[in-house]
Amino acid sequence: LKDTERDPKLNLNRLNNIAEYFKDVMKKYQEDGTLNIKxxxxxxxxxxxxxxxxxxxxxxxxxxxxxxxxxxxxxxxxxxxxxxxxxxxxxxxxxxxxxxxxxxxxxxxxxxxxxxxxxxxxxxxxxxxxxxxxxxxxxxxxxxxxxxxxxxxxxxLLKDSYERLKEEIGYLAQSEQDLLSYALFPQVAKSFFERRTQNISIESH
The missing domain is CATH 1.10.472.90 (Conserved carboxylase domain)
Structure with missing residues (x-):
């Protein structure tokens, strides 16, 4: 593509230096078994x-x-x-x-x-x-x-869990997006909501 209207303007010398560097990196991981050459x-x-x-x-x-x-x-x-x-x-x-x-x-x-x-x-x-x-x-x-x-x-065949999840998370969910987050990632979302609620409580005092 060089010297055409689609020339990406890449510096081939720099690319060559980068390739040489990663050859040594590859050799290192190949020798310790992390990388399988196959x-x-x-x-x-x-x-x-x-x-x-x-x-x-x-x-x-x-x-x-x-x-x-x-x-x-x-x-x-x-x-x-x-x-x-x-x-x-x-x-x-x-x-x-x-x-x-x-x-x-x-x-x-x-x-x-x-x-x-x-x-x-x-x-x-x-x-x-x-x-x-x-x-x-x-x-x-x-x-x-x-x-x-x-x-x-x-x-x-899946049971509708919307109401159950809404009841489970209660006041911690402040929006539909929160409820969806809880449905997809219950533990992570609940932990985040609890910290968020604590921060809001501290700021209000």
Whole structure:
């Protein structure tokens, strides 16, 4: 883009100096094990494994924490199988983490679906909506047993908690925004409201 109308006017010499500096920083963290060089490598097989780059690095960190890096390839092979079992969910947060965790459990536990996270059970029950493709009866039986799959909008099953929350927080909530903050972050919001009320009381005296 240099010398064009879209020239970003970057100083290449300074950029080069910055790059050289961070090479030494990278080397330091590489040597102490904080940074695994594998996550920096281009992985052409990502399309085969159906794994986004961020998910790939997270899986590697998981396997390292479990002292099971030698089984990393098995986990990569397992991911598309789990994704197929679950009706091809899109690998975006939180579904990518859920599929990845199930693939790890399937490999390290010595058998497929020996360990099943609650999130996967809820997904198969329909709590995350309808999957892109049908989940086989065999997989449903394996994961949720005889539990029924919900056929309504998951949010419709939630109880209205507005009045309960309003009563709980009482005078500490001075606006609708306060009430929403309390609904989302109850402990943090309540603590903040209490300090705010104390400060107002001190100032009024």
């Amino acid at each position: 996550v920096l490598m281009t992985e052409p097989k990502a399309l085969i494994y159906q794994i986004p780059g961020g998910m790939l690095s997270n899986l590697l960190v998981q396997m390292k924490s479990l002292n099971a890096v030698d089984k990393f390839q098995e986990v990569l092979d397992e991911v598309p199988k789990v994704r197929k079992d679950l009706g091809y969910p899109p690998l975006v947060t939180p579904l990518s983490q859920m599929v990845g965790a199930q693939a790890v459990f399937n490999v390290i536990s010595g058998g497929r679906y020996n360990i099943i996270p609650t999130e996967i059970r809820n997904y198969v029950r329909g709590m995350y909506g309808r999957p892109a493709a049908p989940i086989s009866d065999e997989i449903k039986k394996l994961i949720i047993g005889d539990e029924e799959v919900i056929n309504v909008r998951p949010a419709d």
